[in-house]
Amino acid sequence: MKPIYIWCLAMLLAPFFSAIIIKVKAFFGGRKGSPFLINYYTLIKLFKKGSVYSTSTTIIFKLGPIISLSSAATALMFLPIAGIAPVFSFNGDVLFVLYLLGLGRFFTIAAAMDTASPFEGMGAAREAYFPIICEATMFMVLILFYKLTGELSLASYFSGNNPAILWNSAGSTMLFVVIALFIVLLTENSRVPVDDPATHLELTMIHEVMVLDHSGPDFGFIELASFCKLFFYSTIVSRLLFPLFFPFETLNPALEICSLICVYVAAGVTESVMARYRMDKVPKFILTSFALASFATVIIMEFIK
Amino acid sequence: MIEILMLAPFLTGIMAFFLPRSSGRALLVLTGAFHLGLSVLIWIKRPVALFPDYFAVTPEGLLSLLVISLLFFLIAIYSTGYLKAAKIKSEHIFTGSMLIFLATMTMVTMSDHIMVMWIAIEATTLASAPLIYTHRTKASLEATWKYVLICSVGIAMALLGSVLITLAMDIGKVDAPVSFSALTSVAKQLDPTWLKAGFVFIFVGYGTKMGLAPMHTWLPDAHSEAPSPASALLSGVLLNCAYLGIFKTNKIMHAAGLGDFSGTILIVFGLISIIAAATFILKQTEYKRMLAYSSVENMGIIAFGTGIGGIGAFGAIICLIHHSLIKSSLFLTSGNILLGYGSGLIEKTGRLAKLMPKSFVAFFGGFAGISGFPPFGIFIGELFIIVGAFRTGHFFVAGIFILSLCVIFAGFANQVMKISFHDTTAEEIKITEKASMVWPQYALLLTSIVLCFWLPDSLYQTIIDAVATIGGGY
Amino acid sequence: MNLFFLSLLIIFAGGLFAPLIRRQFFMMKIFSVFTIVAGCILGLVDAGSKLISPGEYVASFKYLKSFSLSFQIDGLSAFFLVTIFAISLLASIYSFHYMDKTDKALRTATNYLFFSLLIVSMALVVASKGMITFMLSWEIMSLSSFFLVIFNYEAIENRRAGYLYFVFSHVGAMFIFAGFGVAYAHTGSLGFGQMVSLPDTFKLIVFILFFIGFGSKAGVFPFHVWLPHAHPAAPSHISAVMSGVMIKVGIYGIIRMYVLLNYHSPVIGGIVLAAGCISGVLGVVYALGQHDLKRLLAYHSVENIGIILIGTGIGMIGVSSGNVPMAILGFSGGLLHVLNHAIFKSLLFMGAGMVLKKTGTRTIDILGGLIKKMKITGTTFLIGSLAISGLPPFNGFVSEFLIYIGGFKGVGLDRMTFAMSLIAIISLAVIGGLALACFTKVVGVVFQGEPRSAAAENVDEQGFSMLAPMLVLAGFCLIIGVYPKFFILMAMKGVSSLGLGYEWIQFEPIVRMTGNITRAAALFFAVVLFVLIIRALAYRGKSITRSGTWGCGFTQPTVKMQYTGSSYAASIIDFFRPFAPVHEDHPPIRGRMPRRKTHYHSHVNDIAELHQHNVIVRPVLFFFDKLRWMQHGDIHLYIGYILLAVIVVLFFV
């Protein structure tokens, strides 16, 4: 039952962590910033409301939030959080998870296209474009991990002491992987410098513009889904950054929380010190992650004969 | 029996010069039927000729004879409809020449003596010349002039070649009749140098008549200017007759152990013909000329296959038979198109599928057949030739062969698509598609389909016998 | 075997008699459809039973006295037969309402004739054992499908498509001829059995010839040029069969010849894999750039053929490097993708056919909002889109999953295999992402949003016979995606009869793997259900209002302002620019107050098509143009040719 508790905990805590970024940005901006529980307030507010649906939309519009939340939540079930075995794991589950997130993306885009709004279409096009390169990076990382472990499941990479083993066999090249994954994190979750969630100009948005027409609990689902997704990637990065695992179990969640905070802070710092890239420069940025991952893979290939 | 077969059409041909139109047409069909019947009888009975020195029933001759008979009969039926629609002025000359042409071609298939063969082939030229000039236009006159002169000069070479072969006999101190069958049996004693020289002259000579490039030059002109039944006859059987001369000489060469020499010549000229055909099919503007070049191509294929030997020679004979059936059907259909649209230019045609559906079926079927699509027989012939070419180690030439076939197909298909489906300026079709003007083509195509899947025992045996001496057969 | 031939006979009868009873249009359709369906069901049952219990099913007929037409159905053949019969069955049902132009009775009848001939010949190709049989069926298949492509020959692009297809299929056949020729050169046998005994170098040559020949039928880059032209030209049920099944016959050829040659060089695997990667990526990139719905789907066939080839290539590399799990996973993934692609691609083509029929256009950018009026078509098309994008829990994911796992098995091996596996995996990942982008574009622009033109308004969906096959296919997309065990076993049966010595393979681990997919899908469904319940609770007693889409402050949006498919794909295509050059037609605007209307048209060029014209067609035409001088009309030189021929040849006496 423990994995399920952990999963529930993750679902509950995900909004909290996202607030850290906002806080960090506020700090850099010299502001006090909204409280740490701001995301919970927002969610509660949204769930209290009703909805307005565009006359252009169809059932797909309603399916969008549901599927994207479900896919993000399901993805978390396969992830060993705090090194504790996940709810379900099998050889090849990484593929399932990545494609499941793809399914969520498909429906987010479809829901955006459903509104007949030119802005949402624009955002959808970008949402369809950038993750392609991310996916390539992810698979490059997977190849590397497979080379090191011979396994194809998140559990075998991130649970228990496994991240440490990865570091052991790969050495410092693992740093490249971490950076690559961090870039993927920024891209997949529409953070600066790829996308600015706080911008006011719809023309330059990616994720936010796609959900313009959603309201009420539907929008709450979407927000929750994006918190979960960010949590998913952050956990991966944090497990790699802090590959420690204590034999006594209570310490591990605490460590996880600390390391997660580090990752979120890092994301917040990145957002604060960087400006959003021009749209046509973004692919180059994401390609950097692919290049790093490939470089790491090639180097490892030379190490391990 | 054989002599009757030759004489009967000759006499009826002379008769036809003096008969009125309607009875002339009837005579054409009747003679065709009679000829076909007698040929089948000969096929079954295999009689011995009255003058065995000059005439003989050989397997390859029998094959050609049967093809000629069948084709002539069907073309005669078609002609009745065509002549009614085409309104030719001097119809009796046309009918008479057709019949005499038949007589001369029969003589080619039956002749065994080298010189008699030459006489017969030269006679086919002379008998068919009036056919080409039927329309009495300047272009047809030019075509006739070129046809007669080029073929005569070419065939004169064959005469010289025949003389050289007798010289090879003299030098080899051989005393035998100057017949193909006798020479084949004593071929080893013939003087090889003069035999080779003789083959070269005979090859170029009959090759001119057969339409092998670069001696094919008369062929597109003659085929496109002649009225369609005559074109069908020219392309379907006359070329076979010339091939028969080369085939028989090639047999002697094989028997003399010079098969490599003759084979190489056949392969090279076969390839040149195919490439030449590709050249002119690619941007052809007239459909009958295109069909004529397709004949050049197919003669090239047949020569190529014969040169390859083995299973390739078997394929060549199959191609020979099916080319006759399919190409004559195509030419007959082109007659319908010409009458229907009133122009020989491809750009003046179009939408055949809609405007003349019955002719379209025949035309497209013929095209598919000639391009080597099953269920028509050329497919199987080409398959055998290609695998045979590889089998004998001719990898490079087989490659060229295949690539040229591809180019030809691309060109041919382009033109056929234009005729069949493209938009047209023609408002109406000038003729109705009568049964007599489509069913002969269907019959020809059907025969090809049937023969692709089922060869009668005797026919198969005849083919095997024919190619046996040149290392052919399965 | 008798049952097999009987089913073919029934199918053929369904087409053969159609032209004879064309005057009773309705009767003819009923007769043809029922007969073809009956034949297909019979064939399906027969092939299915042979797949379940593979054995030596052989038949041979004497042909031209000393040759033979021989047939054999093993596991591989049976697998393809099942696909052929199943898709043809549904396509012929679909055609019943699709072909409803009474004034084109003859053409409809011809369509049924060649349709039945196509089914029969495909089945015969797959069942043939021997060069003559194979080529005979193969060429009949090409010929009959050509007639189906030029069904609507009034349009010039359809004629062009037909021509291209005709030339490509014939040239491809010539390459296969050559392959058989080289094989025959060494074995002297027209049967398939002796091809094993070829020397290695010849095996490589033969395989390359076969690969070009079969690849041009399957639509492998760069031999795919005909495909995006031909598929839109054909009627939709034919596109479904051609894209779903016929091009797979090319894949069958490649696999079959690989098995027959029994030559396990890494080079062969490398060639297949590389071709697969290139076809896959470029296929989907070109698909993104299309404006024509059916053309887009056609390019996706190139992409999916690429995926299948990646699977097969991984299988071949597995064989050559002795890694049995990799080989089995690669082959079975490839085979399963054959079935899967057949299912979702024919589903998508049928959906596109419905759109075409009801709106009269295939142009993506003038459609929109169709799902509101065409609920079943829209939903099934959506399911097909999800499946073709390889997303769980649909069938496309399962086969790609197998291929991925197979590819990862290669990562652990030697350097060369590692490199190839790496390329395969990354390509698959990129293909997946691009396919997702492409199908969100299609679904979003065609089925969602607001109608962009009058054509897309006032549509409906009618015709039970057209809807039922789509529902069935969509159902199968989901069934295979959630419960793939049975279908993977089917593919494994096919693999085990490849003659690679894998008859002994244990299905156990693979079955366990499929169980995991089922369980994961169930987990996902559970979460979805959970979210649905929460949603229902959250909305209980809430007011739901409807209004216009939020225009970001703009108050009078028009339908023309919607994002178009072209702009949706523009930036992605830009990423692949050297391989996907965009041709833009956009006259500049003149003057301060421009009076004249301007327009914008963009077109993504297919580099294979572009270069095939520049590198092959133009030089060939140039060469032959120069030769045309030969026929100049001057009789004197003609006579000179004769003399020249004599003199030249006399030198060799």
Place this chain on the structure above:
Amino acid sequence: MIHPVDTILSLVLLSVLFSLGTSHLTGLIRFVAFQGVVVSIVPFFIGHEMTGGGLLFTMVTLWIRGVVIPLSIYLVIKRVAIRREVEPIIGYHASLFAGLVLIVAASVVSYKLNVPLIMKSALLIPTAITILVTGMFLLMARRNAIAMVLGYIMMENGIYLVGTTFSTRAHHIVEFGILLDVLAGVMVMAIILQNIKQKFDVVDTAVLRTLKE
């Protein structure tokens, strides 16, 4: 020792030269007729066993080659009444020169050929080859259609001479058949010539170049 035939043959060689150099068609016909006569009677001298049939055959050949064929062409010329001269492709002087070269080449070739001759006539083979090739030369070098036909006849004469020289196998029936063919061929050509004149009003083959690619 100079064989009596050689004397006649040297005359034939001379006539070949003349026929290359002449621009008058009637003159050309005369030379061709002369060659035809000589060609027909040569077998008479070179040791063929002369039977009654052989004699008759020789007479017939002489009649046809020497009289009928040239006469028919002559009639054509009269009928079509050519007024204008047609320029040849290769000029008369050049042709003459070519003829000289040809004769020399023919002698060299025949010397090399080493054919076992029936009788010792040094000029027989060179003459045969010369006539043959001159015929072809005329076919290629003359634009005048009538000259071309005459070239064809010359070529046939050459082949006949080769045949009679080389081979002892005189099948008169067969040879008669060949002769008949040649005759019929010339007749057909004559008819075509008349038609050409009717349709085009010239016998210049330059007008016959419309059928081409």
